[in-house]
Amino acid sequence: MIQDYPETDLFKQQVRESLQGQVKASRAIKIAKHSNVYTVGEQDEMVYFIESGQVKLLMLSSEGKECLLAIHTAGDVFGELCLSGLEGRLETATAMEDTLLKKVPCEKFLERLSRDSLLEGFVKYLAVRVADQQAVIANLVTVDSEQRLGKTLLQLARQLGKKSPRSTRIGLKISHEELSNMIGTTRPRVSVFMQRFRNLGLIELSEEHYLVVMEDKLTAYLASIA
Amino acid sequence: MIQDYPETDLFKQQVRESLQGQVKASRAIKIAKHSNVYTVGEQDEMVYFIESGQVKLLMLSSEGKECLLAIHTAGDVFGELCLSGLEGRLETATAMEDTLLKKVPCEKFLERLSRDSLLEGFVKYLAVRVADQQAVIANLVTVDSEQRLGKTLLQLARQLGKKSPRSTRIGLKISHEELSNMIGTTRPRVSVFMQRFRNLGLIELSEEHYLVVMEDKLTAYLASIA
DNA sequence: TGGTTTCTGTGCATTATGGGACATTCTGGA
DNA sequence: TCCAGAATGTCCCATAATGCACAGAAACCA
Numbered sequence: 001m002i003q004d005y006p007e008t009d010l011f012k013q014q015v016r017e018s019l020q021g022q023v024k025a026s027r028a029i030k031i032a033k034h035s036n037v038y039t040v041g042e043q044d045e046m047v048y049f050i051e052s053g054q055v056k057l058l059m060l061s062s063e064g065k066e067c068l069l070a071i072h073t074a075g076d077v078f079g080e081l082c083l084s085g086l087e088g089r090l091e092t093a094t095a096m097e098d099t100l101l102k103k104v105p106c107e108k109f110l111e112r113l114s115r116d117s118l119l120e121g122f123v124k125y126l127a128v129r130v131a132d133q134q135a136v137i138a139n140l141v142t143v144d145s146e147q148r149l150g151k152t153l154l155q156l157a158r159q160l161g162k163k164s165p166r167s168t169r170i171g172l173k174i175s176h177e178e179l180s181n182m183i184g185t186t187r188p189r190v191s192v193f194m195q196r197f198r199n200l201g202l203i204e205l206s207e208e209h210y211l212v213v214m215e216d217k218l219t220a221y222l223a224s225i226a
Numbered sequence: 227m228i229q230d231y232p233e234t235d236l237f238k239q240q241v242r243e244s245l246q247g248q249v250k251a252s253r254a255i256k257i258a259k260h261s262n263v264y265t266v267g268e269q270d271e272m273v274y275f276i277e278s279g280q281v282k283l284l285m286l287s288s289e290g291k292e293c294l295l296a297i298h299t300a301g302d303v304f305g306e307l308c309l310s311g312l313e314g315r316l317e318t319a320t321a322m323e324d325t326l327l328k329k330v331p332c333e334k335f336l337e338r339l340s341r342d343s344l345l346e347g348f349v350k351y352l353a354v355r356v357a358d359q360q361a362v363i364a365n366l367v368t369v370d371s372e373q374r375l376g377k378t379l380l381q382l383a384r385q386l387g388k389k390s391p392r393s394t395r396i397g398l399k400i401s402h403e404e405l406s407n408m409i410g411t412t413r414p415r416v417s418v419f420m421q422r423f424r425n426l427g428l429i430e431l432s433e434e435h436y437l438v439v440m441e442d443k444l445t446a447y448l449a450s451i452a
Numbered sequence: 453t454g455g456t457t458t459c460t461g462t463g464c465a466t467t468a469t470g471g472g473a474c475a476t477t478c479t480g481g482a
Numbered sequence: 483t484c485c486a487g488a489a490t491g492t493c494c495c496a497t498a499a500t501g502c503a504c505a506g507a508a509a510c511c512a
Contacts, residue, residue, distance in 0.1 A: 059360065059361075059364040059368075061364065061365075061368035061369055061452075062449070062452045063368075063369075063452055065367075065368040065369075066368070067363065067364040067367040067368050069360055069363065069364070080353065081353050081356060081357050081360075083349055083350060083353040084350060084353035084354045084356075084357050085350055085353075085354075086354070086357060090357055090360060090361070091360065110346060110349070114345075114346070119340075119345040119346070119349065120336060120340070120345070122349060123309055123336070123345065123348060123349060123352065124309060124310060124311055126349065126352035126353065126355075126356060127306065127307050127309040127310035127311075127352065128310045128311075128312070129352075129356050130307060130310075130352060130355050130356055130359065131307050131310050131312060131316055133356065133359040133360065133363060134285065134295055134307075134316060134317065134359065135285075135316070136363055137293065137295065137359060137362055137363060137366065138285040138287065138293040138295070139287075140363065140366040140367065140410060141291075141293040141366065141407070141408075141409070141410035142285075142286075142287035142289075142291040142292070142293050142410070143287055143289075143291075144468080144469095145468085145469080175488085175489060175490090176489070176490065176491095177488095177489080181367070182367070183367070184366060184367035184368070185469075185470085186469075186470055186471070187489090187490090188470090188471090188472095188490090188491080188492075188493090189469075189470085191489095191490060191491055191492080192491080192492080194490090194491095195490090195491070195492090209478085223288065226287075226288040226289055370498080370499095371498090371499080401458085401459065401460090402459075402460065402461095403458095403459080411499075411500090412499075412500060412501075413459090413460090414460090414461080414462075414463090414500090414501090414502095415498095415499070415500085417459095417460060417461055417462080418461080418462080420460090420461095421460090421461070421462095435508085435509095
């Protein structure tokens with residue numbers, strides 16, 4: 001689903017450098033664990049860059065059900081949707097850990113990209129975003145929850161994990177409830193599937209309770225139950 | 227869910243003009259109804275512009291289930307995901323009617339945008355795309371199929387419809403099966419909901435069997451069952 | 453115009469899912 | 483070190499969704 005995107009990594013690197021020049025202009029801000037960076041509907045035309053920590057993006061349905069859209073970690077950019085010209089935030093951004101951020105007003109961000117000839121890189125980055133979301137949508141539409149959970153784990157492993165020959169460790173604790181909010185099912189359901197994956201040796205919990213994903217095995221299993 | 231985006235329309239207008247200069251370089255190509263413009267996995271680094279007709283974008287799951295991602299009509303751009311730098315198409319593009327297209331190699335497209343100072347507009351356009359898809363994902367995750375069908379109809383009405391004071395006519399025939407492939411449910415289920423919406427006066431079928439959506443009523447109904 | 457195919461409306465078994473509930477284990481804070 | 487709150491592992495059951503089947507209507511093709 002999500003592949004390795006060297007171009008995207010390159011782009012993030014470039015943005016980081018580009019924003020360095022901005023350091024004095026925009027000081028780093030500190031967000032405490034469980035606090036919000038911004039909330040739905042809020043007028044906040046800023047683009048954020050994560051120095052350290054983790055941030056999750058959530059949408060709420062009318063009945064208050066949550067949908068976890070993405071988890072971002074150090075080096076990521078988020079909040080860039082204010083560039084769409086739409087008024088008000090569509091989602092809420094919450095720190096999962098104490099987090100250090102840089103923020104730049106969205107017009108400034110565009111100007112900066114433009115000046116540093118990064119617009120094409122940003123277009124590429126956004127195109128990758130659209131492609132990823134497209135894959136997520138297709139998954140939600142076509143496959144059942146076990147399969148979706150599996151693919152989501154693979155995606156998280158590739159996005160956040162550290163690779164070893166046979167496995168990938170996700171250095172970030174994500175609760176079953178958060179997973180259920182990503183794949184559109186209930187928490188108990190995720191528990192059952194996670195247990196199953198563990199019994200089959202597709203995933204493991206490390207000493208420190210980090211999640212370890214055996215990408216090959218999990219991929220093979222998902223294909224076998226398809 | 228999907229709002230009116232004057233900026234996006236403006237951008238499409240500008241792209242159209244920008245591509246006019248390209249007319250001789252890239253002749254219009256004709257795609258017969260039910261034929262594919264490109265298919266999954268195909269190497270086809272082109273950006274398309276629709277002169278007339280309709281095109282739908284489909285993804286296929288491993289078991290062959292379809293997911294309808296988008297419907298594009300005259301004036302729209304599609305296939306722009308090749309800008310992500312990923313190899314091979316992620317989806318299949320199929321003409322729903324006889325369709326006339328212009329195509330431009332993706333690097334040429336970028337060059338052209340750059341030359342005509344449309345890169346920022348394109349960034350905005352992509353940001354809107356991401357925002358829209360985000361809304362689609364949140365819907366798939368948080369609400370049930372009736373609600374999703376309703377929202378999808380509203381979205382289609384706003385995207386494809388012609389407005390009257392109280393209603394919007396969608397000048398394009400979309401089968402229940404296609405709808406079911408957009409919202410992630412089965413065809414019979416869509417039939418039942420459509421019937422219900424019709425009985426409640428939320429939608430109508432015109433003489434020529436076009437779908438007419440009473441946006442206000444439908445919106446109110448969806449809110450009432452939330 | 454007739455015949456064929458696709459689309460729609462419906463019903464019904466079977467299965468999957470959602471929404472609780474509850475005991476147990478973990479974790480972080482005092 | 484102990485306690486309170488959070489997260490996890492399991493059940494159950496009412497409900498929603500899937501898969502299938504079939505008849506009627508409409509659209510398409512020749």
